[in-house]
Amino acid sequence: MAAGVVPASVTAYASSRLRFLGARLERARRRERVRACARFQPRTGERSSRVPRVFADAGSGSDVPASGSSKLPSQKIPPLYVKRTVRSSTVRHPGTIVVMGDVDAESSVIAGGDVFVWGSLRGSVIAGQGGDYKAKVSALDMRPSSLQIGSVKGNVKRGADGDPVLKASGVPETATVEPTSRQRLLVQPASAAAAELSRRADVGLAKSQRVTSAAVRRAAYFTGIYIAAAGVALMVAPDPVFSLLVFGVLCVAFGVYYFGTAYGDGKGLGARAFYLSTVVGRVFIFASFLFMVACGLFKEPGLLILGVINLLGALAMMFALSKKKTA
Incomplete structure (x- = not known):
């Protein structure tokens, strides 16, 4: 047998072993994926607590129907994503509502959990409708016509003439219930960066005035x-x-x-x-x-x-x- 020449039988044996080991490795990976999925999926006959996210497209009706079961805690109900500006309509959901747009003054948002508005909040909003005092309302521009968390209602921002504020705040803000008294709402910058931005805006406004x-x-x-x-x-x-x-x-x-x-x-x-x-x-x-x-x-x-x-x-x-x- 010439030097450096591998017999055909050896080559065939090596190829078969590689295919066999590859098949075993693929079966092992499949079993691992099945075990990983089993940790997140309910057993047969049980009700799944993980429901796909709910989106309200721009073509949906004016009144967005609630999804999930209202009997479940709001934390376990998947959030409702409204991918449009809410105009002259009411959005209801037993869990958290995320609006990817504005909420006009003639509209309302009622949620059993938190409310997030990636835009201007000008309408009426109720968060923690079932009595959740830990619920929050966050918006890039917080100017609601009425605001309520749990059973605590807050005063609406007014200008010096008593009319609603027309100018955007320019700072993301979050409304929460005061933890000690649970009798009033606090509206604060949503983060430390937003607080610094608000401080600079106040200084600039004072100078401009x-x-x-x-x-x-x-x-x-x-x-x-x-x-x-x-x-x-x-x-x-x-x-x-x-x-x-x-x-x-x-x-x-x-x-x-x-x-x-x-x-x-x-x-x-x-x-x-x-x-x-x-x-x-x-x-x-x-x-x-x-x-x-x-x-x-x-x-x-x-x-x-x-x-x-x-x-x-x-x-x-x-x-x-x-x-x-x-x-």
Whole structure:
């Protein structure tokens, strides 16, 4: 037999052994896959708790039907994925709902679990409908018309004029139930990165709210000071006249408005500075009119009524400004 030549019988034997070992290896792999699947699949006759994910396509109806069994805990029910913007419709599901789009103001989302909106949330949303206080509502733009988690309802974001907020928040936010009291909802940035983004946005907003020209603030300071000074001069006149005295009080209040607004604007308070100034000015009007009537300078009951009206207005404004930013 020549050197380096392998007999044909040896080659055939080696090939058959390789095919045999390959077949055994393939059967072993199949058995391993079967055992792996058995750990996740129910036995024969049992009800499967793993249901394929449910998607609502863009062509589905306006009212998305619930899937799964409502008797199961919401954590074990597969999430419902709504791959469209919800417009003028209601989406219900006993588990978690994920909306891959916006939720318009005329729409509502009702879930037994969490609610995630990968877009703008402008409609009504209820999470944890079965009383799950640990449920969450998250959105890239959180501006719901109404918000409820479990049985806890939250206040809707409003602007300074009381109307719904029209500008997007620009920061992903998450609403949860306060764990201690379970009586109010907390809306916070969804993550540390979102919190930092929110902080930078607030700083930028405060800077943008300032009057760009310092000369305008100086003019407001000057106007407020001379109007207030004229009012004080009328109030301390040796021969007080009713009309001039009342006008002096109003001049001082107007001076407070000018001065306080300019000062607050320089601090980045924006319109809030004017509202705070009106509180101080109205309290001053009440105190001045009360002093006039109490000291017998002018026995005018209408003056006291006018002072009380200004006091009530100041208290209402102060209460509105002191409200915390909670949902």
